[in-house]
Amino acid sequence: HWGYMTTNGPSTWGKDFPIANGERQSPIDIVTTAAEYDSDVLGSNALSTNYTPESEVKLVNNGHSIMCQITKKGVLTGGPLGKDEYRLEQFHLHWGAEDNRGSEHTVDGKMYASELHLVHWNASKYSSFADAVQKPDGLAVLGIFITPGVACNQFKVISDNCGKLKTSGAEMTVDTTLDPTLLLPSNTSDYWTYLGSLTTPPLFESVTWIVFKEPVEYSKEQLLALRNLVDSDGNHMQDNYRPPAALKQRKVKKTFT
Ligand SMILES: O=C(Nc1cc(S(=O)(=O)[N+](=O)[O-])cc([N+](=O)[O-])c1O)Nc1c(F)c(F)c(F)c(F)c1F
Numbered sequence: 001h002w003g004y005m006t007t008n009g010p011s012t013w014g015k016d017f018p019i020a021n022g023e024r025q026s027p028i029d030i031v032t033t034a035a036e037y038d039s040d041v042l043g044s045n046a047l048s049t050n051y052t053p054e055s056e057v058k059l060v061n062n063g064h065s066i067m068c069q070i071t072k073k074g075v076l077t078g079g080p081l082g083k084d085e086y087r088l089e090q091f092h093l094h095w096g097a098e099d100n101r102g103s104e105h106t107v108d109g110k111m112y113a114s115e116l117h118l119v120h121w122n123a124s125k126y127s128s129f130a131d132a133v134q135k136p137d138g139l140a141v142l143g144i145f146i147t148p149g150v151a152c153n154q155f156k157v158i159s160d161n162c163g164k165l166k167t168s169g170a171e172m173t174v175d176t177t178l179d180p181t182l183l184l185p186s187n188t189s190d191y192w193t194y195l196g197s198l199t200t201p202p203l204f205e206s207v208t209w210i211v212f213k214e215p216v217e218y219s220k221e222q223l224l225a226l227r228n229l230v231d232s233d234g235n236h237m238q239d240n241y242r243p244p245a246a247l248k249q250r251k252v253k254k255t256f257t
Pocket residue numbers: 062064065066067092093117119133141197198199200201202207
């Protein structure tokens with residue numbers, strides 16, 4: 001089964017998933033000086049999130065990350081997504097064994113300690129996540145960089161329960177008033193955006209990526225909670241990030257000068 005160890009990690013994925021060497025793979029290294037400011041596409045209608053606070057969340061250790069399934073109908077639209085409404089399906093994270101690595105996107109080669117992904121599907125054009133997941137305009141993922149600092153209160157419901165999700169396949173439903181909006185950085189106007197893919201197998205090239213410039217802070221304890229999770233092979237779930245893929249014929253756009 002695919003994973004992040006030497007024997008089944010990113011360098012081996014091309015065997016079972018040839019698209020791993022495709023034309024629009026993710027993540028990428030964001031070269032800030034090469035990103036193009038594009039006012040018309042991005043400036044005209046600002047990116048907007050309209051999430052409804054969850055009353056309960058379903059946390060799943062899916063063997064390669066900790067995933068939080070969303071039940072309410074949160075919507076993302078605007079910016080590179082135009083008028084299409086993308087519905088929040090789930091969020092999960094990628095992280096390292098130490099603070100100096102763990103994010104999937106890098107900024108001028110800099111890696112953050114972790115990266116949070118909010119996965120949305122195009123509900124204006126498709127009938128379900130499964131229907132959208134292989135379409136070129138099917139998904140939109142918000143990427144939020146995480147750096148060690150003060151605790152993120154909104155993330156406590158996840159980090160406080162990681163200890164109970166130690167084994168792969170474990171899941172639990174927790175009553176909470178988690179508001180996904182509060183997982184975003186305060187500045188959601190400044191971001192990079194480009195056309196890419198899922199960063200885990202099946203690596204479908206169906207994602208419009210929106211990566212915020214401003215990182216958010218999680219405490220050392222919250223990062224440690226992630227590192228204590230166990231993957232499907234019984235190892236500590238750490239370094240579950242794919243290294244940057246080739247940019248090929250793509251341009252990265254930015255909303256700030
Ligand atoms: O639902 C999925 N979401 C997802 C995406 C990423 S991602 O890193 O690729 N991403 O886009 O953020 C990371 C994780 N994760 O938990 O780490 C995820 O759970 N992936 C996914 C899948 F698991 C399948 F088996 C499948 F058949 C399919 F079509 C899928 F799209």
